[in-house]
Amino acid sequence: MKFMHLADAHLDSPFQGLSFLPSNEFKNIKQSTQKSFTEAIDTALDRNVDLVLIAGDTFDSVHPSPQSQLFFNREIKRLTDQKIQVVMILGNHDYLNPDEMLLPQTPYFKLLGSNEEVEEFESKTKEDFPYTVVGFSYQHNHIEADKISEFPKKGDNFTIGLMHAGAKTTTNYQNVYVPFTTAEIKDLNYDYFALGHIHLRQALSEEPLIVYSGNLQGRHINEQGSKGVYIGTVDEPTKKVSLDFIETAPIIWQMATLTLDQEISQTDLTRQIVEILTKKNVQKTLFGLTIEGAQYLSEKELELVKDSEYWLQLSNSLKFDSRLVKVYLTNNEKLQLRTADKEAFDQAESETFALDKIYALANDLSKKSDYVADILKKPEFIDEVKELAQVKLGQKLKDINDEVNSN
Template identity: 50%
Template sequence: MKFIHLADAHLDSPFRGLSFLPYKTYEEIKSAAEKSFQRICDLALAQEVDLVLIAGDTFDSNKPSPKSQLFFAEQVKRLTDAEIEVVMIFGNHDYMDLNSLFVNASPYFHLLGNGQKVEKISLKTKQGFEYNVVGFSYQNNHITENMVSKFPVKDSNYTIGLMHAGVKTTEAYQNVYAPFEVAELRNLDYDYFALGHIHARQVLSQKPLIVYPGNIQGRHINELSDKGCYLAIVDEERKETKISFEKTAPILWKKLELTLTEQLSKAELQNWLISELNKANKELTFFYVVINKAQFLSEAQIELITDSDFWNNLSQNLAFSSQVIDLRLKSNLQIKLGAKEQKAFSEAKLESTNKEAFLKLAQDLIKKDQYLAKLCQREDFQQETVERALVILAQSMKGIDDETNEN
């Protein structure tokens, strides 16, 4: 038996903060998740799998666009026409009713657990291998109860658990996605647990296999590495499963950390960045660049390289249509001050970089601009602003450090 396990396609997902990119590139980005999903279906057909498991959040919302619904229905039809079983559940993003899903009725398509009820379905491969799939769909965007206790006891069939859920944590506010403990899943003794919800690919257990495949296409700089699905091959006699990751995402997000060792002219700086980017550029990649020891930069250079027009200029020198989509600066300059002054400096730095102090400093700007008010609430924006301020501070205080070194 062969099956594919995927999750978190997030069709219709917006790619925020990339409007500065050329129109053609931006349109390619918007269609990236669809391309990845289509490649997964291509893989299923090429491998002649018996089953495709979809572990929730196929759509980014519970009211997907007609375009994404029609696309999904078309891809499902490709699979069911080939007599491949498709078993899916809804997650916390795409909680819907079965009747809202635009998929043609087929004996090979199954939505499990409509109405948030744990449901078991028994199926059989063309060669006669019998197996079960057990799962549930979300009815609302949160499930606070542990659903594992509702899963039935395993029978003699190969059994797959299908669940969109998160591992229970010590933080109560995080336990709103059908929280579970890994030991509970092991105790069920199912042969494979196909999970969704966590966008980072990870295997929580080898025996039995408890697997997050991650999302099928990274959407921002925090969703790095290759994205795709898992292909599973089952030894039907031993009921043992081997999995292999299959990359399908057309776009890779990559963090590139660079370190300055000396002051450079603007032209030297640009050429250095292009050279380093090209060394790391092996396929269509969205680069998130971090420059360490940014105290070597002048204020004019800081203004230049943190401008999106400069990022576009760098991108024009890269193969595969790769793009620089973010560039951030870090300084590790240690200012040599007396003990008293160093303590005061550290306290002032700590006070000015916490969230409350940040919002207080920005309150006049927040009152004038609604968009900026929303932006200032985002932790990534706060962090980037503080980092840039510290770079400028370190650059301006470098003279103090130089004078201290001379004495």
């Protein structure tokens, strides 16, 4: 028996923060989720799998476009026309009412647990190898209940668990996506457990296999590296599974770092950035760049490296239509302050960057813009604001220090 495990296609993903790119290029990037999904279906057909498991968040929202729903149906039909069984669940992004979805009408497609109740699906491969898939779909964006306890005991069939969920944490407000422990899943003793929700490809357990396949296409700089699907090959006498990862994403995200230890001209700065990105540029890539030691940049250079037009010009030197799409600035120099000054500085820093202070300053603007309101909720945005402020402060203190030393 062969099966494919995929998750988190996030069709219709908006790819926020990339709208500065040329319109045709931005359109191609937005189509990358569909391209990766098509490549996954191609792989399933080429590998002649018996079963395709879809572990939630196929769509990015509960309002998928008609185009993406029709696209999904066309791609699934390519599988079901070949009598390849597809078993799917809905996740916390696409918790749609099944009655309002354009779903394939064929015995070779099954949406599990559409009422949020754990459901079993039994079938056989073309060679009469019996298997069972157990899982459920979201009908709300949060599920705090313990669903593992609802999964039935394993029977004689080769048994696969299918779930869109996150591991339990010590932070209660995060435990809203069917919190579980790996030990709880292992106790079920299923032959394979296919997980979705976490976009990092990883195996939580080797015996038995409990696996996140990751998402199909990275959508921002925190989703770096190869993205794709797993092909599982079952040794039917022993029911042991071997996994192969197949990359399907047409675009990857990567970070690069430039470290400065002295002032630099714009010409040398540009040359070094291009050299660093070129070394990593082996396929179509969206790059983020961290400049460490940004306190050595002049005001003009700071403005330059924050300018998206500059990023576009740099990107013309890269292969595969790759692009630099984000620059981060960090101060790698510790401030040399007297004890009393350091205490005052630390207090000022904590007060300035307190979340309530930031929200208060941005309150009026966030009322006028949903985008601002959303971005203020992102910890990485607050961190970036802090870094930029520290770079600016480090730059000012460096200038003062240079003046003192020259007198």
